[in-house]
Amino acid sequence: MERTTLTVTELNNAIKTLLDREPMLADVCVRGELSNYKIYPSGHHYFTLKDAESSLRCVMFKSSASKLRFRPESGMGVTAFGRVTVYPRDGAYQLYCTALQPEGTGDLQVAFEQLKARLSAEGLFDSEHKKPLPAFPEKIAIITSSAGAAVHDMIRILGHRWPMTKVLLLPVRVQGVEAPPEIAGAIRYANEFHVADLIITGRGGGSIEDLWAFNDERVARAIYASEIPVISAVGHEPDVTISDYVADRRASTPSNAAEIAVPDWHEMRDVLDGFEIRSRQAMQKKLTQLSQRLDAIAQKRVLSDPGVYIDNRRMELDHMRDRLGAAAERKLAAGKQDFVKLAAALDAMSPLRVLTRGYSLTQDAQGHTVRSASQLKTGDRVRLRFAEGGADCTVDSLYEGEAQ
Amino acid sequence: MTEHKLSFEQSLARLDEIVRHLEKGDLPLSDSLKLFEEGTALLASASQMLDEAEQKVVKLRKGADRQPEELPFEEE
Numbered sequence: 001m002e003r004t005t006l007t008v009t010e011l012n013n014a015i016k017t018l019l020d021r022e023p024m025l026a027d028v029c030v031r032g033e034l035s036n037y038k039i040y041p042s043g044h045h046y047f048t049l050k051d052a053e054s055s056l057r058c059v060m061f062k063s064s065a066s067k068l069r070f071r072p073e074s075g076m077g078v079t080a081f082g083r084v085t086v087y088p089r090d091g092a093y094q095l096y097c098t099a100l101q102p103e104g105t106g107d108l109q110v111a112f113e114q115l116k117a118r119l120s121a122e123g124l125f126d127s128e129h130k131k132p133l134p135a136f137p138e139k140i141a142i143i144t145s146s147a148g149a150a151v152h153d154m155i156r157i158l159g160h161r162w163p164m165t166k167v168l169l170l171p172v173r174v175q176g177v178e179a180p181p182e183i184a185g186a187i188r189y190a191n192e193f194h195v196a197d198l199i200i201t202g203r204g205g206g207s208i209e210d211l212w213a214f215n216d217e218r219v220a221r222a223i224y225a226s227e228i229p230v231i232s233a234v235g236h237e238p239d240v241t242i243s244d245y246v247a248d249r250r251a252s253t254p255s256n257a258a259e260i261a262v263p264d265w266h267e268m269r270d271v272l273d274g275f276e277i278r279s280r281q282a283m284q285k286k287l288t289q290l291s292q293r294l295d296a297i298a299q300k301r302v303l304s305d306p307g308v309y310i311d312n313r314r315m316e317l318d319h320m321r322d323r324l325g326a327a328a329e330r331k332l333a334a335g336k337q338d339f340v341k342l343a344a345a346l347d348a349m350s351p352l353r354v355l356t357r358g359y360s361l362t363q364d365a366q367g368h369t370v371r372s373a374s375q376l377k378t379g380d381r382v383r384l385r386f387a388e389g390g391a392d393c394t395v396d397s398l399y400e401g402e403a404q
Numbered sequence: 405m406t407e408h409k410l411s412f413e414q415s416l417a418r419l420d421e422i423v424r425h426l427e428k429g430d431l432p433l434s435d436s437l438k439l440f441e442e443g444t445a446l447l448a449s450a451s452q453m454l455d456e457a458e459q460k461v462v463k464l465r466k467g468a469d470r471q472p473e474e475l476p477f478e479e480e
Contacts, residue, residue, distance in 0.1 A: 265457075
């Protein structure tokens with residue numbers, strides 16, 4: 001029987017043809033553990049997939065490897081996708097891998113954990129590096145998409161809470177491959193020209209893929225390098241991104257970022273009212289004390305001509321009272337809306353003695369002035385402030401109607 | 405009363421100082437009254453800032469020489 005003698009190349013090619021004809025091998029999906037993982041300068045990845053009993057040589061070309069979103073490491077359990085064929089030069093079959101997926105969690109999750117661990121080790125999340133946010137920012141740079149609900153929510157809430165702050169929108173793409181360099185570029189640009197004293201960057205909710213730009217190392221490093229404090233506001237409450245860890249402050253949503261960024265108009269109105277009441281009370285107390293001292297002197301009759309002395313002091317007091325009144329008048333003229341309250345306060349002041357008999361201010365647990373029973377409920381703790389000292393009280397019962 | 409108009413933040417800080425001084429009650433009446441008048445003026449200007457504030461929103465664009473250029477913000 002005559003045998004055909006083949007060259008090595010012919011045999012290898014024959015085997016290759018056989019394997020290539022097998023449809024099952026053209027598109028395989030194989031699970032194993034990565035070992036001997038090597039990345040060559042060419043950009044190709046070489047590794048072995050193995051289980052307890054056998055191993056399989058694999059190669060992943062640069063074009064496929066560049067799409068990996070996590071860093072494969074030896075020892076990692078993975079599922080590999082690709083085609084099995086023969087590499088004729090070595091006479092060995094191998095898996096030409098086109099995609100790798102980490103076992104258990106998704107590849108994005110692994111990428112996230114890896115970047116988080118790396119940046120954390122580098123100190124990018126350290127609390128010493130976090131900058132305080134300005135209490136009253138003059139200008140806020142919002143780095144997000146100019147379309148979508150997030151930017152409008154932020155502008156609306158900022159305008160409602162603190163319209164004094166100017167808002168500058170730096171529009172960027174927030175998803176897709178262009179998003180990370182655009183976001184990072186906008187953060188650097190805002191710093192270069194110091195366009196604002198606070199930055200908010202983020203986007204509305206979406207899938208982990210949609211939010212991915214905020215898990216990009218370039219964005220993380222731009223936030224870290226920012227001289228201007230940064231609030232990160234990505235997705236919904238449970239979504240946490242790398243940006244959130246690096247930023248000076250994390251907001252749970254874009255709307256929440258707007259709330260964190262500026263003070264509340266109504267609270268500041270209350271603060272001003274508090275100052276007004278306290279300064280008025282302090283002045284009234286001062287005047288009352290002086291008035292009492294004059295009375296005491298008058299009773300002692302120790303002065304050669306007490307009548308004149310006391311009359312003069314009373315004139316001075318009247319004069320001071322006029323000035324106090326005039327100051328308040330100016331304020332009223334300036335258009336202050338609480339005319340009625342102020343007028344009442346002045347009115348209450350004219351018979352000076354009456355004031356020492358009782359005049360108190362009620363504040364709730366947050367220190368807000370209580371103006372109406374409707375602000376309180378039974379059991380609330382309130383603080384009463386008198387001309388001298390104060391008292392902490394509990395509300396027993398409430399009733400409606402005008403105060404007398 | 406103030407030569408340079410204070411910002412809202414500066415006004416708050418000054419008001420806090422004034423009220424604390426007044427509450428201590430150890431100043432002569434004329435000084436107290438001076439402080440009170442300063443405080444009243446600050447309250448009026450700070451209130452005015454609150455009442456008249458109007459939000460400004462602009463879109464920032466990289467203009468010539470990379471300088472920031474402000475454009476009107478339009479709802480998209």
